[in-house]
Amino acid sequence: MTGLGRIRLPDMLRAGPRAVTQYTGTLLAVYVAQVLAAWLAGFTILFILASTFGARPLFDEAVDGDLVALLTVLTERTAVFAAVGWVMVGAVVAWVAWSWFLTGGLLTVLTERPRGRLETARVFGGGGAATFLVYARLALVAAVLHLPALYALGLGLGYFGEHLATAMTVGELVGPALVGFGPAAVLAVIASTVVDYARAELTLRRPTHGSLGAARAAVRAVGYLIRRPVALGHALVYWLAWMALWAAFVWLAYDHAMLGTGGALALFAVRQVAGLARMALKVGLLAGQVELTSTRPPPPRTVARVEPRER
């Protein structure tokens, strides 16, 4: 398919399952890395909570769904929960930085399509390491690109908040929710898609365009998205699928009582399956983006003329 014609949305969507089935091991490895990072945060939180509340049965009642106990615990140990919150924030921020390496590795694998575990691992590691710094610089550009979305979100929150204060029915909130959060969501999707395509190009052109910088890649990605709106359509499909997955998870996890050891294991399994499915969606998104990026014309580059040496 690559380079053989104009890529369309179905082609991009098909690239997702293909990549997931071909690089299932890579997907699982990345997912395990994420689970470990989350669990590291979880164990830190466990240590904090167990040392603070292990001898306080009221905390058990709070965790088991007693609203008054929950509010009592939150009110009387506010600092502990602030600490837990900061642990979570710290873990997420650390994951963002770690994601630069993992995304670089994944994109390199999807671009070079190595065979075999060892070769895949080598390509993954090499790609992640090679693109890490340029991805870090791209993150600065991404922060700027997301500013309009953040600004729109601030305005949207104010607008939605005003309507929320006076709304009587859920139906009355549909319009304000769309008006309030729609622009921010659209801007965020555009910004993240720009960053995704900049990353894909940085990875794809690394062998031939080593001097391609983060800012230039981002600018080129903006131009490309304008010329090929299918890229945005593809991202939109991803986010819709992502939200559908969340809705299914919420329905499964929160609308069904899971009690006892069996319930705990079931809940654990549901959480992991949902998390893995979301990760697979992300890999599918990257695969589609690589598919499309491979048809992009490469950026111009200066070719040094080398005169043959006289003997």
Added chain:
Amino acid sequence: MVRALCVVASVLAAVGCGERLGPPRVRPAPTPDTQPALRVPGPRSPRVANYQIAARYDADAHRLTATQTLTWTNRSGAAVTELPFHLYLNAFKNERTLFYTSAHGEHRGHAATADGWGWIDVASIKVGGVELRPRSTFQGPDETVLVVPLPAPVAPDAVVEVTMGFEAQLPRAIARTGYEGAFTMVAQWFPKLGVLVGAPGFERWDCPPFHSNSEFFADFGVYDVELTVPSTHLVAATGVLVAATDHDDRTRTLRYHAEDVHDFAWMIDPYMQVMSATATVDGAPVEVRVVYRPRQRAFARRHLQAGVGAIETFSRLFVPYPWSIMTVVDPPPEAEATSGMEYPTLVTTAADNVLMRPGIRVPEFVTIHEIGHNWFQGLLASNEAKEAWLDEGVNEWADSLVMARLYGEKQSLVDWGGWQAEDLRLRRAVAGRLADLPSAIATSAAAFPDMGTYAAATYTKTAVSLRTLEALVGRDRFAAAMRAYAQAWAFRHPTGTDLFTTLSAELNEDLGWFVQSAFQRPGGVDYALATAACHRTRAARGVFGEGADRRTVTGDDGAGDVGGYTCAVVVENRGTVPVPVDVEARFADGTTERFRWDARDGSRWHRFEFSRSSTMTEVEVDPDGAVIMADDVLDDHVRLTGDRHAAWRASARLAHWTQALMQVVGL
């Protein structure tokens, strides 16, 4: 494409903006009420201050032009030479009033607006044909109290008639009164006489300037009020409608009559509708009405149901509701500043919002609370400025009883999505440390350092203190004592002293220790478990005896182990209110043992020691949750051996949320 986007945008905008009300339409004249003002006719109160008012309302300018005749009887033991009147609307005249300076610019989140000032201008005051306005003077830091010198002293039991002409500009909605859009709540709008208080023969006027923390205090009387209003508008008012007369200029005059009440408030709005139901009190009907805007219909049904339940339950618990109608005004959300307020036979409710799903009973609670004020202040007309806790806090305590009876004790406030909570316990949980409040409950409203302290002490701390006292003396006994208080003081002006004197007499107990420490001084209850430990019981080691009988016991051979455990628990009360409390120890063999510590002997701590065959696993102070006023309850129940199960469950969930966040912002 552009056209399609425009259509979508229009639809979204329409959905976002809510209902379209359209221009007001002339309504048919309302049918006068057939029921009398009182369910059982006949004076219930001394009827000290009786008002006849005729007012014309300009709905465009939000202005009233009125005359009123006050017929006042001197029920005191001494002659009276002057009459002080509250001019509450002058509190909203400018930012130099006591109201605005004490509110630091805003009242319950609502600030003054540049175009929304309110005022009242009394142009004429006549007694016996003598014009007294030029001799009348404002008293205090602003123009909210006008003192009228009488041409001649009014002797005890004599009657004086005062005729006044006044004009009143309503403010943009603030502090329970004013207009917002087409909705107008007309409250504290006429010159209202102060109250003579004190020992017979030594009475003095109680008529303080209007402070932002303060509410109201007035004498009972009969009100006959004529309101001339646009015929496009619906009016709801205190009392019963006795006549409605249409005029040619698209106005109509509505005549209301109320007996044995101490205030008169009304609402006017061109878009409101009415739904009603009947409550039964002593086998007789009381009509409960809810006036509401169409988009609030679903909430109006909830308010109506709560209103009927409140009238019936308060009547059973305390004294029967004496009037024949109760009107619940459900203001539109933009007029929130007028919501959540009580007047005789008319209240404003609040909390209509999409977040208040059925089962989250905050709207019901507000209705019940405001209707409850028809007992605690409407009937038991305490001084809200001097003893705000006596109506607000006592009412909060009573509300929790009514909520429990109507919706079930465990889920009286929340029964939604698997969550349940009782109203008073939930509010106690979020109130924080009550012992740290810098002011005592028994503090006059204006003397609190800020609105937050006023609210915490007056509402929550009072209610949980009464609940604690209730648990201490027994629920049924306390209910009977409170009923006796209500019956003894209905249609009078009780004080806090009257409340506790009645309770002490009815309970046959001296409550002084509790009243002084819980109500009259800052502080609270804060139990703590200083020690909770067991060790194996064994024979003492060491050297025993002398001479040939001397022997050394080392205990190394295990012979000293006599089996069982010796346990000790030390409980402290780091607070100032010495409420007796139960302490329960639980043991590994599943047995429990309860002890009681009564700190009224002045002790600050108490040690319990006991021997058991199995070791202690948990200790809990106040296992029944009877001392709801206690602070820091997390530390009142401890497990001797840590258990990480709950921490595991919580951290697993938080780790999952962390991972979900990771997937949103990272790979």
